Amino acid sequence: MADPILASLRAVTSSGSPSLAYLRADGTPTTDLAEATDVSLPHGDQVPLDTATAFFAAGKGYLPVRAIVFLWALRDAPFGDYLTSAFQHQVAAVGFQERNELVEWLRGAKDRLDVGHAPIAQEVGGVGADGDTVMAEANATQAPPSAAASLAYRERRNEYTLRSRGTYLTPPGNKxxxxxxxxxxxxxxxxxxxxxxxxxxxxxxxxxxxxxxSTGLSAATGGAPADAIILVPPGFNTLLNMYNVKQFLDRATFEPADAVRAKGDAKPAYIEMTRKGLLGGKKSLKVLICDSVDRLEPGDWDRVVAVFAGGMAWQFHGYKWATPVELFTRVRGYHLKYHDEETSPSVNAWNVRVFSVHRSKRHLDQPLVLDIWADLEKWIATNKPHLLP
Structure with a gap:
């Protein structure tokens, strides 16, 4: 597949480099692909992530660099998690076979790709001289693939696309x-x-x-309109989400969300908690926890007291305050990470308090949770005392 951009990406990924270098619009480095605009390639070249490559995905067209980089970043993730994350990040995803072939090629385990070629010339109306796929603008002539690639394309048209609980709710097109x-x-x-x-x-x-x-969260839960609200990330790959937040904040025991999901427990739509001994006294604070802002009415936002940030800015899409700077000046922000991991630069730039949970020492969970509650209670007393009982 003749594409210098893909060849440059493969030179980085097959060299054993731990990760690709992402750049913001102002040229500063970042580890957050969602806020990156360019990727740095060998010899100091910078390529915009929206640049089209010569990799042709069925039903998607020519994939942009962002889709290739995103696929490589999640190369070891289960296919269902990859599809779910691609849908959440609004990144074009490829099929199961295409993903495996492309990952192996980027690793350097294969010398050529038998997938990712444009449809045969009779279907797209183009004839090429060297038989390789070339980049083309819309409505422009496209070169036909090699004989082996054409055969692979014909076979793929008869394949059944692997479906999962994530892809069944991802309709084709703009539906x-x-x-x-x-x-x-x-x-x-x-x-x-x-x-x-x-x-x-x-x-x-x-x-x-x-x-x-009322049609808001309080109406659904039967709670009072003065109950405090905590928002957690909606993604599966975050350290804290709806699967394990109750056990962590209510029982002071951390269990990875993947382990909870493996038990077959369904994700709750919302969680009700009662914080006893508020501010060291005898009063109790009722808290509602959810990960979907669709359940919040305009008046409910005044009751949001805390947001657990997963580290990706897309989490705040649909929030009343969509930018992290504005959001964390109005609510208390927290970020949970493992003790042996570095805090991402995006989180360091936000006004959030970072807490570290140990991977194996569960006796450290209780003092950590008590610290979180003590901090949140003081913040509520100072900034939103009308929510206190």
Whole structure:
């Protein structure tokens, strides 16, 4: 596959380099791919992450550099986790076979790629001189692949795409099924009767709604409108999420989220907790924890007291305050990491307090959790005393 960009990427990934170097728009280095605009290649070359490569993915077209770099960063992750993360980061994902072939080629284990070539010339209307795939603009002539690549493409058209619980909810094209989330939320959480078939198809709200009735998180939980709210990251790969946050904050015991998921426990839509002995007294504080801001009404944001940052800026998409600078001036920010890991530069730039959890010494969890609660209670007393009982 004749592509100097892919060849340069392979030179880095196959050399045993621990990671690729990402750069922000101002040229400063970063470890956060979400905020990076360029990738640094050998000989000091910088390539924009949105640059198209010659790797052609079925249904996706020519993949940008960002998709290739993202795939390499998650090369050891299970395929389902890779698809879920790609959907969350809005990065083009490839199929199971294409991913394996591309990873092996980037490692240097293969000399050529039998996947990633454009469709055969009869289907795309192009004829090339050397038989290699070339980069092309929209509606431009594309060169046909080699005979082996053409055969591989024909075989792939008959393959069944591997599906997972993540990909079943990822429709092709620009289709959106967000209205189904609201429909299920109304029926199963709020116990509202389903709308008519026509209104459900278009995501229309019921024509009659009780005046003054709250549809926010408190209405779903039956809580009071003064209950404090804590937001956690929605991703599977974060150290703290909805799978293990209750055991950590309520029982002062940390268990990796992957271990909790392996038990088959379903992710809760929200969690209710009661913090006893508030500020050393006898009063208790009720806290609601969730990872989806879709359940928050405009008035609920005043009750958000803390946000656990996972380290990626995409977590704050849909927040009332979308930028970390503005967000962490209005709520208390926390970040949880392992004791033997470095804090990412993006987290260091945010106004959050970093806590380190030990990988194996569970007796250290209790003082850590007590420190978190003590810090949060003081912050609430100073900044949002109206939430105190």
């Amino acid at each position: 959106q099924f967000s209205h189904l989330t609201k429909l299920c939320y109304d029926i199963f959480i709020r116990n509202k009767p389903p709308p008519t078939a026509v209104s459900a198809m278009h995501g229309d709200a019921p024509s009659k709604r009780a005046k003054g009735k």
